[in-house]
Amino acid sequence: MNPKAHQPDSLPAPGPSALAQSEALVAQLRAELDDAGGWLSFERYMERALYAPGLGYYSGGARKFGLRGDDGSDFVTAPELSPLFATTLARPLAEALQASGTRDVMEFGAGTGKLAAGLLIALEALGTEFDSYAIVDLSGELRERQRETIEAAAPTLAAKVRWLDALPERFEGVVIGNEVLDAMPVRLFAFHAGAWHERGVVSRDGVFAFEDRAVSAADDLTLLSEIDTDTANDDYVTETHEAARAFTRTICTMLARGAAFFIDYGFPRHEYYHAQRAQGTLMCHYRHRAHGDPFLYPGLQDITAHVEFTGIAEAGVETGADLLGFTSQARFLLNAGITEALSEIDPSDTKRFLPAANAVQKLLSEAEMGELFKVIAFSRGLDDTLQAFSSGDRSHTL
Structure with a gap:
């Protein structure tokens, strides 16, 4: 060619x-x-x-x-833009671990390892006890980058991290996939x-x-x-999106107790298949x-292709999992406290605060990632919703 x-x-x-x-x-x-x-x-x-x-x-x-x-x-992903993404995401993950009484985390498509490192640090800072952090990634090159990133950023927690070549039949804990579904x-x-x-x-x-x-x-x-x-x-x-729906069914079938979070860009079906698209x-x-x-x-x-989230919701619910929530990335991060996390940086320290504020603006802005990106989550064994879905939930639009 x-x-x-x-x-x-x-x-x-x-x-x-x-x-x-x-x-x-x-x-x-x-x-x-x-x-x-x-x-x-x-x-x-x-x-x-x-x-x-x-x-x-x-x-x-x-x-x-x-x-x-x-x-x-x-391309750049949210964890690369700002460490506050991981700091904020750790809060609903910690809440789900506590509510389900589980102690393990599994991440799909961990990229450079920045999200994993940030979550490890943030979960420890929140006082959340967890036993292991499993990563599923097909790229050997990325696995090495992930290992290096985690060992450099969180050396005392690196021993908790393991890489999986195959999925377990049963998993209790929290699953996270950031920009995974769009790559199916x-x-x-x-x-x-x-x-x-x-x-x-x-x-x-x-x-x-x-x-x-x-x-x-x-x-x-x-x-x-x-x-x-x-x-x-x-x-x-x-x-x-047959592959993405099959992946969702696999994860929700594997999930015996806990929650699974997927963050990606896309639309509900009625928007995705609009005649004008x-x-x-x-x-x-x-x-x-x-x-x-x-x-x-x-x-x-x-x-890549945008995610058709109605099909993802249907695939998860078909396995018997509960739809925990569906909302925009902006609403999810605001509910989870990203502005509070930003406020912990001294505004007078302009070299730190201004880049952090600019990155948060990109994560939240409707013109950037805030509206196009959505968060969908499934659960088993959780009696209540999470703070991150407490307002602005759009499950009714699926």
Whole structure:
């Protein structure tokens, strides 16, 4: 594949070793395309681009998390923006541990380890007793970064941390996943010529491209039936989230007692599948620039889609778990006391206070992360709601 066929002039080219990694993945994808008769579902392409062993974006060695494109990273997450995110998130986690009488924490997709380190420190500062902090992450490179970050920031608590290669059948405690659901592979569908088509991947003249195929009679298009195709624009495109729903069912089935929190960007179903959202939410991130080409440097860029939270809620409740709450990130953090945490920094210490205040503003602002990002939580064995969902709960919108 000629990568220049997909390289916008405004995006930097990768170095030779990174490009070689991408070309190795492209070779695997070409072989799989040939074996599949020349057409792959986009879900399968996205899964391989992100998680192919040793070559995918999350399973390979490329740097992902950081503040600027010139440090080699592609995007920034809330824990990277401010330590106050972890400090604040620790409060509802501690409340859930106490209310459920459990003593273990499990984090999915721990990134650089900053959230884990911050939660370990904050939980200890709150006087919360816990036995272990388990991390589930597919990337060996990230595991090492996580280990280094945690040992540097919380050396006395590092012994509590362990990395899991497989999920336990049963878990009692608190689960946290920050920006995990959006990284699950999605299926793409397009409505045109009066019918739904699944959008897949083909190779044309050595370059990956989209190609639509009529859906089979066996496909369950119940979710898509909610879209008013009479008013939708021609060639309406959207996603379905089978992988994210399956992941949610797995976690909520595993959760025997405690709570599971997921923080991500997205919408309830009635907003997600609105007829005016004509081109879906699929997006790619490369060197802190967002663009819409998932075929640019496979394995070297993030491919993501917004979360359809109604489906996530349904998946969790189907297992018998309770929907603990659903609200915006801003409301969740405000209820959990982020402004109080900020107030503990002396405003006269401008070198500390101003960056902290700016980061909190990004976490809370409707124009930044505060409204687009949501928090959804499930529970078993909790009799009451948590303070973080005490006002502004939007469960009724799901």
